[in-house]
Amino acid sequence: MFVFPLHRFNPGIFAADVVAKVIDGGTAINGEKTVIQTDGGGRWEGSIGDIDLDDPYEKRLYEAWASHFAGGGRAFLMPVPSIDTAPAPFSGDKIAWPSDISDDDDFYPTSVGFATPWIEARLVGASALRATTVTIEVTRGSRLTPGMRFGAGGNRAYKIERIVSRDGQRATCIISSPLRAALADGSPLNFDWPLVQCTAVVGQNLTPEYSYGYASVSVSFVEDFTDA
Template sequence: MRVFPTYTFGFSDMEADIERRVITGGTALSGQEDVVGADGGGRVFAQYSDPYLDEPEMALAWKACASVLKGGVVPVIVPLGDLRHQFGRDLRIPKSLPWWTEAEYLTGDSGVSLSADAVLRATTLNLAIEFLPGPLRAGMWLSIDHVTMRHRAYMIDEVVSQSGTAAEIKISHPLREATLSGVAVEFHDPRCVMRLEGEMRSPSNMGFATGSAIRFVEHFPATGGGYA
């Protein structure tokens, strides 16, 4: 599967979070309003703006990405790029354009894996820690490369317990796929299979390409399907 070159475009602004949908039954005479979730835990989104496209090679890569993504029809792996609250580990960024391949975009051993099997829609994960630069904290991203659903991103809601070799955490939304003990958990550079939502335009201003803001949302394959 193609990997979107998030870091190459040098976006000035980015945001990644969980998008939720709630419904309400209305407001009671007492003024109380009951609100319930109606989205199964929400979906991950990531949006970026102000890419660096001054060089012709970058402008062409942007247009090539837009062509392949086809307005959201084609899913890709998107490195979230929200490294503010992660561990600041150096990343090896491929130089190829317009896409990266999974083979060349590797971050090495994550240092963390599941220490117990996790069932579908689990919201608590038990982790085995081999090495991490610092403690896990609520608000950090993580991702797991599932067998069928591939890379899925989750956020830590709560660190229940933590030692130098193990941790128990609660995550932002239910696990997308049952996962076996020993599977790696990526904390340094989380990523997610997503699709483009909207357009990816690149108008010209004074002879230079300018990129529009773009937005990705978590992609879900057809029921019973997966990814090649």
């Protein structure tokens, strides 16, 4: 599966988060209202905007990917990094991106990340499908805090909602969403450049409108569970 080349577009606007879907379960006679979550803990949704198409390479790259989206019918891997909040190894420093990002193909990469990983972390103990509590050890980087996001299993990403205990560089965390697959003890976790299997949102207009050879486009995406 190909990785959307976010680092090559370097969009001006980027939004991605775990979004919970709920329905109103009604209000009881005592006035208490019930809300029912229907999506198993939420799914990633987001958009990228201000993608400036002002040189031939970016135009070709976007045209290729607009076709690859297949109107929302084909899955791809979308990066959902949050570099400013990641457990960077140097306190107070911000990792500048995309300057240090490398890939294995200009148009359709299958591997994207920092040439030298800034953050290295692993799962401590095996975790079952749908687990909401995991223990993580950072072997390169700073201590974990709530609000950080990480990738696991190659095509799923999660957010640290709360830390319930800590022992040095190990932290037991409540995560969102629940694990989409079981993970073995020692599984590597990607805090640098987490990826989520997604599709483009169906029905959006992906056609650039050029004016004097320039266009600015946006793409909305949603987590995909095909063969998950």
